[in-house]
Amino acid sequence: xxxxxxxxxxxxxxxxxxxxxxxxxxxxxxxxxxxxxxxxxxxxxxxxxxxxxxxxxxxxxxxxxxxxxxxxxxxxxxxxxxxxxxxxx
Numbered sequence: 001x002x003x004x005x006x007x008x009x010x011x012x013x014x015x016x017x018x019x020x021x022x023x024x025x026x027x028x029x030x031x032x033x034x035x036x037x038x039x040x041x042x043x044x045x046x047x048x049x050x051x052x053x054x055x056x057x058x059x060x061x062x063x064x065x066x067x068x069x070x071x072x073x074x075x076x077x078x079x080x081x082x083x084x085x086x087x088x089x
Contacts, residue, residue: 028041
């Protein structure tokens with residue numbers, strides 16, 4: 001099986017049936033904190049957020065909250081997490 005990077009995966013994911021895409025939340029988890037990558041991720045309609053490593057329990061709670069509340073936020077930054085998690089029980 002040929003190697004694919006995350007961007008190639010996203011291009012193939014877009015080709016899946018719409019009902020599959022609509023029932024899937026995709027977050028990019030990367031060690032790269034580059035504005036270019038964040039901007040590139042925003043161009044993909046299927047990307048729900050961009051998280052920089054290390055994945056913490058707080059980030060996992062944020063993802064669960066955002067999914068439950070249907071709130072999409074591309075850049076999971078400290079301020080955004082704190083505001084939304086304040087309401088998350």
